[in-house]
Amino acid sequence: MRIVIITGASSGMGREFALQLDKKLHSIDEYWLVGRNEEELAKTKKKMHTKTRNFIADFNSRKALFPLVQELNNIQPEVKMLVNCAGFGMVGYFDRISYNDNLSMIDVNCRALTSLTHDCIPFMAVNSRIINLASAGAFNPQPGFAVYCATKSYVLSFSRALRGELKDLGIYVTAVCPGPVNTPFFNKAERYGNVYAFKKLFMADQKAVVSKAIDDSIRCKEISVYGRTMRAYRVLAKVVPHRFIIELLNLMHKLKK
Numbered sequence: 001m002r003i004v005i006i007t008g009a010s011s012g013m014g015r016e017f018a019l020q021l022d023k024k025l026h027s028i029d030e031y032w033l034v035g036r037n038e039e040e041l042a043k044t045k046k047k048m049h050t051k052t053r054n055f056i057a058d059f060n061s062r063k064a065l066f067p068l069v070q071e072l073n074n075i076q077p078e079v080k081m082l083v084n085c086a087g088f089g090m091v092g093y094f095d096r097i098s099y100n101d102n103l104s105m106i107d108v109n110c111r112a113l114t115s116l117t118h119d120c121i122p123f124m125a126v127n128s129r130i131i132n133l134a135s136a137g138a139f140n141p142q143p144g145f146a147v148y149c150a151t152k153s154y155v156l157s158f159s160r161a162l163r164g165e166l167k168d169l170g171i172y173v174t175a176v177c178p179g180p181v182n183t184p185f186f187n188k189a190e191r192y193g194n195v196y197a198f199k200k201l202f203m204a205d206q207k208a209v210v211s212k213a214i215d216d217s218i219r220c221k222e223i224s225v226y227g228r229t230m231r232a233y234r235v236l237a238k239v240v241p242h243r244f245i246i247e248l249l250n251l252m253h254k255l256k257k
């Protein structure tokens with residue numbers, strides 16, 4: 001049995017990955033969707049045409065993935081694609097964000113992604129894909145978004161190294177690094193501080209971001225960056241010393257208060 005596993009499938013880009021892959025891939029027997037909000041995950045499942053199973057999991061718990069991993073070992077399917085999309089961010093200075101929220105970003109964005117990737121690889125054969133949602137925030141540290149961007153730098157670095165390890169096995173890893181995307185992400189991100197106004201001006205359409213990410217993964221690309229602005233930002237973050245970017249962002253963060 002050939003399956004696709006998608007985390008964060010109850011909202012935003014994770015739901016979009018499920019709906020687009022459901023149309024695009026033709027040899028998949030089941031989609032295993034993972035999310036925390038049972039009602040929203042059920043809405044995603046209702047829109048799917050391929051047989052779909054929902055796994056409710058809160059990645060703040062280290063046991064969250066046990067039922068899914070147990071099912072992997074019971075059924076022994078072939079995992080054709082793993083999409084690690086679950087994640088969240090909190091805008092604000094580090095010392096203003098609660099201990100739990102800071103550590104939760106690491107648990108959800110890094111630990112859960114790493115854990116599920118480790119559990120899925122034994123079930124992946126030649127010509128499989130792993131798509132990890134990093135961020136353009138991975139390209140340089142961001143004051144006022146410090147932990148979130150650090151978690152996404154982890155995802156980018158881990159994905160690139162893992163690609164090097166797995167490509168000879170025919171398992172291709174793609175890190176997706178979007179700029180701001182028009183999903184519910186930012187509605188949840190402003191508990192401690194406001195998002196830069198310009199980010200809301202440059203929000204990309206989630207359908208387009210996801211479509212490019214899928215195409216880039218199928219083409220075995222290392223990194224998927226949607227839009228000329230973000231591709232230019234990636235180059236800028238490579239050539240401009242990060243301490244200058246940090247100073248500028250810090251000033252902007254202070255001015256927006």
Ligand SMILES: NC(=O)c1ccc[n+]([C@@H]2O[C@H](COP(=O)([O-])OP(=O)(O)OC[C@H]3O[C@@H](n4cnc5c(N)ncnc54)[C@H](OP(=O)(O)O)[C@@H]3O)[C@@H](O)[C@H]2O)c1
Binds near residue numbers: 057183
């Ligand atoms: N939107 C952007 O501007 C942007 C840009 C670059 C990268 N990203 C990344 O893209 C990914 C998808 O985000 P999105 O924009 O689609 O936002 P979203 O609509 O808020 O979706 C986030 C998803 O992550 C899941 N999630 C959050 N906390 C979780 C937890 N503790 N346990 C299990 N699942 C959890 C959510 O599940 P529930 O809703 O069920 O809790 C939801 O399905 C994230 O990794 C994000 O960092 C977003």
Ligand SMILES: C[C@H](O)[C@H](N)C(=O)O
Binds near residue numbers: 134
């Ligand atoms: C939040 C999201 O990751 C986006 N790339 C940003 O930096 O705002």
